[in-house]
Amino acid sequence: MRDGAGVRLYTTTATISASASLIVAAVVALPARSCLLDGEAIVSDDSGLAVFNLIRHQRDGAQAALCAFDLLELDGEDLRGLPIEARKARFARLLPKPRPGIALNEHFVGDGEIVFAHACRLGCEGIVSKRLGSAYRSGRSRHWLKVKNPAAPAARREAEEDSTHPSRGSTLACS
Numbered sequence: 001m002r003d004g005a006g007v008r009l010y011t012t013t014a015t016i017s018a019s020a021s022l023i024v025a026a027v028v029a030l031p032a033r034s035c036l037l038d039g040e041a042i043v044s045d046d047s048g049l050a051v052f053n054l055i056r057h058q059r060d061g062a063q064a065a066l067c068a069f070d071l072l073e074l075d076g077e078d079l080r081g082l083p084i085e086a087r088k089a090r091f092a093r094l095l096p097k098p099r100p101g102i103a104l105n106e107h108f109v110g111d112g113e114i115v116f117a118h119a120c121r122l123g124c125e126g127i128v129s130k131r132l133g134s135a136y137r138s139g140r141s142r143h144w145l146k147v148k149n150p151a152a153p154a155a156r157r158e159a160e161e162d163s164t165h166p167s168r169g170s171t172l173a174c175s
Contacts, residue, residue: 002027003034009041009066023066026101030094033075037091038136039068039105049123051153066102068095069128072136080136087136116147125152 001008007024020041027035041064042050050067071091072080079087088107095104108115112129119127126148134143 001034001036002030002032020064020066022101023064024101026066026099029099030102032094034073035071035075035094036073037066037068038070038072039066041065042067050125065100067105068102069105070136082135083133084130084136085132112145112147116149120149120151123149123152125149 001010007027009020009023023041027037043063044065045051068091070084071087071094072078074090074094079090082090088104091104095102098104107130109132112127115129116127126146129145129147131143134141137143
């Protein structure tokens, strides 16, 4: 979130702005007075693949970048009621090319099974499918489907952690 008070980054449990200097600088550089983005902080390995464990074990988050999925507010205008494709188009105009610290998450229109198979072959943690025309809703939505790659290290780690902590839920944003 960026507004008159500055840039704030939130996880489900904490505010992390001070530890993600690349992300903060990138959001400050956006040509907007205010904005609210939905995304995930990532750290990539040498091949460019986002690896959850790299950010999980980083102490300061200095190498983290924001893989932004959605633009929810821009200059005071609430965009959550617009269709996903309209929000993505607005964000693409705001961020026409990736820059250090932030990138608009790519999206593909097509057969989800084929996209998922390719994502798995690349070693991605999974995909999120969003129905064209859908408005933004926080939390679970019948218009959004998250499918995890069972062979990805994060999925195996989550399964191990869930088996030792059965009351714990697991959430993972995938890109």
